[in-house]
Amino acid sequence: MKSATRHAYLDALGLESWVLRPAATRAGAPPPVARPGWEELRRRVAACTRCALCATRTQTVFGVGNPEAEWLIVGEAPGAEEDRQGEPFVGRAGQLLNSMLHAIGLTRAQVYIANVLKCRPPGNRDPSDSETAQCLPYLDAQIALLQPKIMLVVGRIAAHSLLRTDVALGRLRHQVHNFGPTRIPLVVTYHPAYLLRSPTDKRKAWDDLKFAREVFGRV
Numbered sequence: 001m002k003s004a005t006r007h008a009y010l011d012a013l014g015l016e017s018w019v020l021r022p023a024a025t026r027a028g029a030p031p032p033v034a035r036p037g038w039e040e041l042r043r044r045v046a047a048c049t050r051c052a053l054c055a056t057r058t059q060t061v062f063g064v065g066n067p068e069a070e071w072l073i074v075g076e077a078p079g080a081e082e083d084r085q086g087e088p089f090v091g092r093a094g095q096l097l098n099s100m101l102h103a104i105g106l107t108r109a110q111v112y113i114a115n116v117l118k119c120r121p122p123g124n125r126d127p128s129d130s131e132t133a134q135c136l137p138y139l140d141a142q143i144a145l146l147q148p149k150i151m152l153v154v155g156r157i158a159a160h161s162l163l164r165t166d167v168a169l170g171r172l173r174h175q176v177h178n179f180g181p182t183r184i185p186l187v188v189t190y191h192p193a194y195l196l197r198s199p200t201d202k203r204k205a206w207d208d209l210k211f212a213r214e215v216f217g218r219v
């Protein structure tokens, strides 16, 4: 792991530096610094200056929903409306996401929704690799706190960031990926903003949602 990436992770976990202590002092000792809870993590994200997006954001967009949720929905990055309101998926794409969730019997209040990036890229451009690398540790920390039973990842960019692949979205659909050390089942579908532009693919998204619900039924 690159040093900058390791620092980003340590930062999100509240560890300023990482030194392996001698075996004698490791045995039975408590961990050096507790993982941040939700409020501490939210505070760190709100104060984040890890990349240049902090200069152009109105505010950070941490995530929203039930901290006990079994479903985690992951999108790409805040858009203009999210940047204004401080909440993910509140614009037109968000309305479609709400309908997609309703279609499988879920309300927004029952799930947790977060993005890979916590700040809006100007003009809604794609996140850069470096912005993603700096910001992903926050999402990882959210996942560690939430411990969802399933992750539904919407869109190519979020899927590529989380699965660390560049395989086409169409080939990532309709299979169960396993995320992280606890191998959380992860299902990929189209981004609602894409579906607004290409409504004929809504049928495929519906197939993905039914598949995700079926996978959830098995865990």
Ligand code: URA
Pocket: 075, 076, 077, 078, 079, 082, 087, 088, 089, 090, 093, 094, 115, 193
């Ligand atoms: N698109 C995303 O990926 N996330 C949002 O929060 C809004 C639009």
